[in-house]
Amino acid sequence: MKKITTSVLGLLLGTSAAFANEELFVYNWTDYTAPELITKFEEETGISVTLDTYDSNETLLAKLQSGATGYDIVVPSHNFVEIFISEGLLQPINASTLHGAENLKPDFANPSWDKDNTYTIPWQWGTTSFTVNTDVFDGDINTYDVLFHPSEAVQGKIGMFKSADEVISIAQISLGLPLCNENPADMQKVLDLLKAQKPYVKTYNSDGILERLISGDVAVHQNWNGYSIRARDENPAMHYAFPKEGVIAWADNIAVPKGAPNYDNAIKFIEFLMEPENIAIQSNFAGYSNGISGSEAFMSEKLKTAHELSPPEGTPLVFSKTCSPEAVELQNRVWTALLQ
Amino acid sequence: MTSLRETLRSHLALIPATATITIFMVLPILIILVYSFLAPGDYGGGKPEFSTNAYQRLLFQRDLFDQMVFDPAYLKIAFRSVWIAVVSVVGCLLLGFPVAYYIACQPEERRNIFLLLITIPFWTNLLVRTYCWILVLRDTGLVNVGLMRMGLIDEPLTLLYTEGAVALGLIYTYVPFMVLPIYASLERMDRRLIEAARDLYSNRWVALRYVVIPLAMPGIIAGAILVFIPALGAFIAPDLLGGGKNLMLGSLVQLQFSSARNWPFGSALAMVIMAMVLMCLFFYARSAKKNGGGIKH
Amino acid sequence: MTQKNDIRWLPGFNWVTLFFFLFLYLPLIILVVFSFNASRSATVWSGFSLEWYVKAFANDDIQRATKNSLIIAVFATVFATTMATMAALALSRNRAVKNKSLFGGVLILPLMVPEIVTAVATLTFFSAIGLSLGLGNIIIAHSVFCIPFAYLPIRARLDGMDESLEAAARDLYSNKWDTLRLITLPLLMPGILSGAMLAFIISLDDFIITLMVAEAGSTTLPIYIYSLVRVGITPEVNAISTVLLGVSVLIVTAAYLVEKKK
Incomplete structure (x- = not known):
């Protein structure tokens, strides 16, 4: 009723602006x-x-x-x-x-x-790298070798995102290749690296990261920094890595x-x-x-005080880029070949 | 003139459903058909130039070095999806048929309660329910912890992130689509038919085989269609329970419209899936006609 | 339960049914338990708490989403089931209709297209014709893909129904509408009920198509839940799901009591 009254008033006074x-x-x-x-x-x-x-x-x-x-x-x-x-x-x-x-x-x-x-x-x-359960893996976490050349402790306990560009980006950085690469030979190297890693990967999934880390289903999971804080809230052994090769921002x-x-x-x-x-x-x-x-x-x-929000001095932050259609096409082929 | 009016009158009841589907489904599909013959736009959508690339891609791929080679990647994905969908249909049928029959044999008011009981879980979002299965199946989940406590196993069994888990998830998701149509076709089943059969064969299972199953056939077919097609395109169970390590048709199509930014290829895939399903239905309809199509009164 | 001396009784079917319901409800039990979890995780137990119910009831977005979902599901179910019933009757009882298999094919067409394709196609189509009806857009899209889910059980029921009753009724009343109202529809009711229930749960659960055709202000529950991608599902979702479950149990109980009274 009040609404009607106000709108009638509004009409009378000719001030419809109040509503817009x-x-x-x-x-x-x-x-x-x-x-x-x-x-x-x-x-x-x-x-x-x-x-x-x-x-x-x-x-x-x-x-x-x-x-x-x-x-x-x-x-x-x-x-x-x-x-x-x-x-x-x-x-x-x-x-x-x-x-x-x-x-x-x-x-x-x-x-x-x-x-x-x-x-x-x-x-x-924020940044995208990975969270490590240091109860399971106690080596140096600030390197992509944790993901791509996993030690026995984390083999079969790796979680990766289900997203072609986020997975391929970190593979490129770890290989020292430019992002949004349009060179087929380089992308072949990326594919080889990811294929070699696949047997050790438990799941490719961008949902439910926290649950998999906390429950112990995975010991290493690709992750965002803000989300890694939540994992550390639940278990202090969860550490967010800033790989020295460079971190995606x-x-x-x-x-x-x-x-x-x-x-x-x-x-x-x-x-x-x-x-x-x-x-x-x-x-x-x-x-x-x-x-x-x-x-x-x-x-x-x-x-x-969160270490997740402050990358150490000397670790390069690499802002991901808008890839060309050619680069997206190559990423797509690598991803399909990986998951066929 | 009269014949046109007659035709219109006799088709009156059909008009709302078919018109709705034609306007809001057939027209959009035509748009997709057009997309499948375009070149991909830079950021999704299509470029207005004719191209059959999207269809060639299904079997032939430029390798990373731009050579056209036969590439079984998509065939492999298609076979995996069809196989899992078939397993789901069989699983749903084996589980769903006895349930539908059992419910159909109950007194009337109890039947409706059973039906409502089947639909209650679906008030909960599918993603949430699938997450619950993860809790059951994972290494530290209910099944493994239970078995280890009982001392039956020492190491957790790998249950999650397997094709079995995917099939389980799909059966869980779609089994009501099997139960409800079978129930609908059995519900007023004439018990005298079974009595007659029992008099003739005097064996419950023979009566089931020759009387009940033929009676349930329309429901079984409807259920199989309702399970098979969505299972073919499913991606939640494959991703969550299968671990996303192998693509399925559903996720493949999804990928083309999102991060792969290749709408024409996604559209071509959709057209091929539709064509496959239509062909199956067509052959089914033809064979049903030949065989007289179930029981006639 | 079915008596062993019932001529239709088959050994083992009761156990399969029991197993079936355990299978169906196992995830729900877990869901309800974790809605009382004290920590933020929806999967790791850390103590009893009602915190998430308080949060869910204070969360306007989750409530608005739930309300939208229910409104859409009810309208889409009514539209789809009505249209599907009319079509099924015409196709199975009206001899004047030709090209039955063509019409039958059109009716189950929405089933054959992968959801994401329907979603993109519908979005493109709606924007091409400038359709902008708020929730109405979603209701239309849902009605379309609910038609086959409503149609198939109804058609299955009609095909299994004895036509001689209807023939007898036509002799008695000699009026098509009375036959329809007094004989065919009551006999058809279980099929209509099955179809309507399928349509309802399909609509309630739909994500991709809804996400694409939704306009500003029409977020539904699945959209809300699915887009928790970055942060994971919280027990708040479990809490709201448990409330929805409670509502559905209430409806079932009410239905049972009404049925019993009759």
Whole structure:
């Protein structure tokens, strides 16, 4: 009844703007948005937020390619940002001109995937390597040999992701080959390495990593750093490796799709996220670093001291890339040949 | 004119279902058919140029050095999927038939309760239920711990991440699709038919063979179709319980539309799967016609 | 239970049925147990707690997703079962219909296409015709792939039904609609019930197609659960699943009591 009264009033006064401004549709990976963050934003702005979730960058891409779907905020990974931009799926936000832009860390202001932050600001970033149960394996964990030349203790107890590009990327780094390789001879080496490893792999699966590690089904599992913290919470013997050959890094980014129904609210949300205090809420929730300087002061003690979030000096961080169709085709052939 | 109106009238009841499927299924499939003859787009989708590459790929592959060679990779994946789907159908039938028969022989109100009992588990998401099987089957799972406590084995048996686990998962997922149609065809089974058969043959199993099974045949066929086709394209059980170490048709198609970014090849695979299934159904229909198709009253 | 002196009784079938239900319910028992787990893991036991129920009831997203799933499943079931029943009746009872096998083939077509292909195709098609009905998009997509699941049990039932009863009824009432209402439909009920139940659970569980055709604000429970990819399943999911199970048990009990009263 109240709603009807207000809408009648709104009509009489001719201010429909009040209604157009009160919503924001966020499309993000599940369990990757801190509930407290949303509540705080709603309280501060009076905008009501609806959160929907997806499972992969490809799903997001396919849905945005198919036309408007009513989302105001999406969160593509950095190696997909260029695709989204070149396909014309995002609208400029010119983040460097927004309130709070001075807080962007140097690494994430003007990143290689989005010059001048025209389309995106960083959401969370992290690394992909592997978690080792040091009760089972007590050697040097900071090398890919743990995965690809496994000692007897971990043979048959290795878990790998079920994702061609993430598995092939670390194989390439361990062999010292460039990412997104288009050279067939190099990719043959990658295939040989992965085929030699396969008998020692228990499962290729990106779900349920924590359970397999904790239950002892696997002793080594390819993993993300923030997720490895959760494994260590359950069992202190779980250590996250920073292989000296190099560690894959990634960043998920906030962007506004074309045709977003509530562009102004999306901008408000983005400015909100560039406040150190706010983005720290998200980091505390998900366990990943963010790209806003000054947020450390608001982070929990657990996160401040987590070795998972601070790669040792001298270990190169390699941001994964947007691969060419030729490189994707080669990856695809290697993956099919591996799992045929 | 009248004949057209007559035809329309007699087909009236068919129109909602067929129209819905034609508009929302056949038209989209035609789009997929078109995709299968395009070149892959750089980031998913297709490029508007005619190409039969997607179909050639099924059997021939450019090796890493761009030579066209015969490549059995996809055939192997297809045979593995068909084999597991057949095992699932047989498993579902062996388990489902006695259950459907038993339920059909119950008093009426109890029958409905049994039916509802079958559907209760499905209120829980498939992924969640499949995770529960991992708890049962893994090295530190219920079965292994139980057997070791009883002293029957010293080392855990490898149950999880095997093809057996995949078949178990598929049977678990699809067995109700077998029970319900068989039950539906047996439910008003005339007990006098069995009485007559017992008088004639005086053996329960002979009566089963010559009376009950022919009566259940429409249900068995419906159930086999309902199990076989989804099992062929399944990917949750193969990934979770099979360990994802070997691709199945379902995951292969899935891969093409996601990280492999090759929609035309995914579309071509789908067309081939559809063609295979249609052919099986066609041959079934023809042989059923020849043999008079089950019992006639 | 079936008496041994029942002429239809077959030795061992009761044990198979018992085994079948144990098999069906074993994972559920584990599921319910772990919904009371104290730790974050959905698979490693560490103590009793109601924490996850509190969390699930405070979680708006999970509730909205559950509500969406139920709404979609109910509508899709009603639409698919109605259309499937009409089609099955026409195909098995109406002699004027020609090309029966063609129509039969069309009806089970949705079964033959791998889900991801249907998903991508439907998404492309919906956006081509500019269809944007919120939950309506999902309901349409679900109704389509539920039709064969509803149709096959109904058709199987019709094929096994004795037509002489209907013939007798036509002589008695000499009205097609009365025969349908008083004889055919009641006889067909077990088939319709089986079909509707299949359609319902298929709709409730669907992920890929829903994910692709869903619009903003229409997340369903499977989407919510499946996209926990990065972090793994928490006992919160077990808790909400247990609540859903409880609801279904309530429905079954109610159905039983109603049946008994009759």
